[in-house]
Amino acid sequence: MSTRTVLHQADITRALTRIAHEILESNRGPDGLVLLGIPSRGVPLAERIAALIERVAGSVVPVGQLDVTMYRDDLSRHPTRTPRPTSIPAGGIDGRTVVLVDDVLFSGRSIRAALDAIGDIGRPAAVRLAILVDRGHRELPIRPDFVGKNLPSARSERVNVSVSEVDGIDEVSIRAEAD
Amino acid sequence: MRHLLDTRTLSREHAIRILDVAEDMADTQEREVKKLPTLRGRTIVNLFFEDSTRTRISFEAAAKRLSADLINFSAKGSSVSKGESLQDTAQTLEAMGADAVVVRHGASGAPRTLASSGWIDAGVVNAGDGTHEHPTQALLDAFTMRRRRYGADSRGRDLAGHRVTIVGDVLHSRVARSNVWLLDALGAEVTLVAPPTLVPQDVTRWPAKIVFDLDEAIADGPEALMMLRIQTERMTGSFFPNEREYARLWGLDPVRFRALPADTIVMHPGPMNRGLEICAEAADSTRATVLEQVANGVSVRMAVLYLLLAGEHAGSDDKEIR
Numbered sequence: 001m002s003t004r005t006v007l008h009q010a011d012i013t014r015a016l017t018r019i020a021h022e023i024l025e026s027n028r029g030p031d032g033l034v035l036l037g038i039p040s041r042g043v044p045l046a047e048r049i050a051a052l053i054e055r056v057a058g059s060v061v062p063v064g065q066l067d068v069t070m071y072r073d074d075l076s077r078h079p080t081r082t083p084r085p086t087s088i089p090a091g092g093i094d095g096r097t098v099v100l101v102d103d104v105l106f107s108g109r110s111i112r113a114a115l116d117a118i119g120d121i122g123r124p125a126a127v128r129l130a131i132l133v134d135r136g137h138r139e140l141p142i143r144p145d146f147v148g149k150n151l152p153s154a155r156s157e158r159v160n161v162s163v164s165e166v167d168g169i170d171e172v173s174i175r176a177e178a179d
Numbered sequence: 180m181r182h183l184l185d186t187r188t189l190s191r192e193h194a195i196r197i198l199d200v201a202e203d204m205a206d207t208q209e210r211e212v213k214k215l216p217t218l219r220g221r222t223i224v225n226l227f228f229e230d231s232t233r234t235r236i237s238f239e240a241a242a243k244r245l246s247a248d249l250i251n252f253s254a255k256g257s258s259v260s261k262g263e264s265l266q267d268t269a270q271t272l273e274a275m276g277a278d279a280v281v282v283r284h285g286a287s288g289a290p291r292t293l294a295s296s297g298w299i300d301a302g303v304v305n306a307g308d309g310t311h312e313h314p315t316q317a318l319l320d321a322f323t324m325r326r327r328r329y330g331a332d333s334r335g336r337d338l339a340g341h342r343v344t345i346v347g348d349v350l351h352s353r354v355a356r357s358n359v360w361l362l363d364a365l366g367a368e369v370t371l372v373a374p375p376t377l378v379p380q381d382v383t384r385w386p387a388k389i390v391f392d393l394d395e396a397i398a399d400g401p402e403a404l405m406m407l408r409i410q411t412e413r414m415t416g417s418f419f420p421n422e423r424e425y426a427r428l429w430g431l432d433p434v435r436f437r438a439l440p441a442d443t444i445v446m447h448p449g450p451m452n453r454g455l456e457i458c459a460e461a462a463d464s465t466r467a468t469v470l471e472q473v474a475n476g477v478s479v480r481m482a483v484l485y486l487l488l489a490g491e492h493a494g495s496d497d498k499e500i501r
Contacts, residue, residue: 120214
């Protein structure tokens with residue numbers, strides 16, 4: 001079993017800064033944006049992107065968190081997951097451009113669940129997807145709009161994202177399973 | 180979680196987990212679309228051998244909000260009145276594809292028998308058995324107290340130091356029993372107030388203080404005062420001379436209600452006997468949590484059904500091969 005670090009703190013900061021700029025560019029400014037992080041690591045990433053957007057564009061972007069546990073299609077295949085709270089910014093998401101933020105994009109099933117969850121909360125004008133690491137192996141027709149890093153990986157490998165708010169360190173590592 | 184049979188064996192961590200999931204469920208009930216797809220394709224049977232409206236409807240609402248299919252079975256007018264045994268009834272329901280059975284039974288221990296006999300594979304939720312336990316009621320009471328105390332900051336917290344006084348027919352009350360065990364696990368201090376004839380024999384071993392004088396208990400200024408219903412259907416002996424005497428000595432009348440500290444909440448599991456154990460002034464005040472308890476009951480039961488049914492099922496492997 002070997003672990004290899006693929007992104008360090010500076011790389012992550014650069015990737016998030018670029019994502020923030022790309023979001024502003026594609027949205028033609030910060031108006032109507034809402035960032036929703038998917039727990040757990042997506043939430044601090046969404047907050048950082050919002051802070052970077054604020055620094056560049058000078059206006060505050062609402063940030064919330066969206067738990068997708070109750071919408072997953074693989075609940076019966078794993079031990080019971082404990083849901084996390086969902087918090088939607090006061091203005092809601094109707095008519096806004098929602099940017100979903102998550103750490104790793106893999107099968108795409110979490111994002112499918114997130115789209116269902118959003119549908120139960122409101123009707124945004126558009127939903128975009130920002131991802132720190134895209135490791136491939138999609139099982140659904142879902143693609144990210146903003147990617148920090150494309151990381152080709154084997155299915156058996158584990159991609160691990162650490163963020164300082166949760167894990168005390170900023171790092172993306174990849175680990176080959178011993179089997 | 181495989182079954183929910185009682186609160187006596189529920190640990191603090193386990194109880195807090197259920198309450199925290201219930202917080203998430205309560206959040207979803209404030210949305211425009213209250214229905215979640217989580218338990219789609221699962222079948223839940225409400226197996227009620229005793230009359231109940233509130234608990235049955237509450238479980239029904241919980242199951243439906245989680246998109247499970249629900250079958251209501253009440254013993255009255257069913258094959259049970261023709262003499263069918265609990266075993267045969269339960270096995271019949273499982274043959275129809277029940278994944279969980281919510282059972283209320285007049286005999287204490289019936290849900291445990293159902294869960295441990297090997298008759299059925301489905302998860303069992305105790306919705307009240309005899310004078311034994313009513314765990315989801317205690318969980319929703321604790322949930323209500325925690326929310327009133329901590330508001331949006333409730334997650335992960337217990338009820339350490341919370342003083343709860345439970346008044347009424349403790350002898351016949353499964354609600355009181357479940358509350359005593361759960362509140363003790365959560366660190367609360369429980370005082371029971373009852374006529375001496377309505378105190379169980381083994382009560383000295385309970386983690387609760389016994390008082391016979393309601394005014395004394397009210398003077399202590401508890402954080403929560405829970406009035407139990409006088410269960411006339413279980414009053415087979417002469418436990419007190421008449422209802423007026425009970426109301427005068429152990430009922431929450433307007434004078435006692437005004438003597439309570441301003442932040443004490445008044446709880447009642449319902450249905451209320453107004454004028455007997457609780458006066459209208461108390462029942463209709465903003466400090467009464469009766470309707471909150473009903474709303475919270477749905478969230479707590481959603482949490483229990485979620486934890487029971489959403490994860491991988493221990494017996495599911497051989498089922499899939501079939």
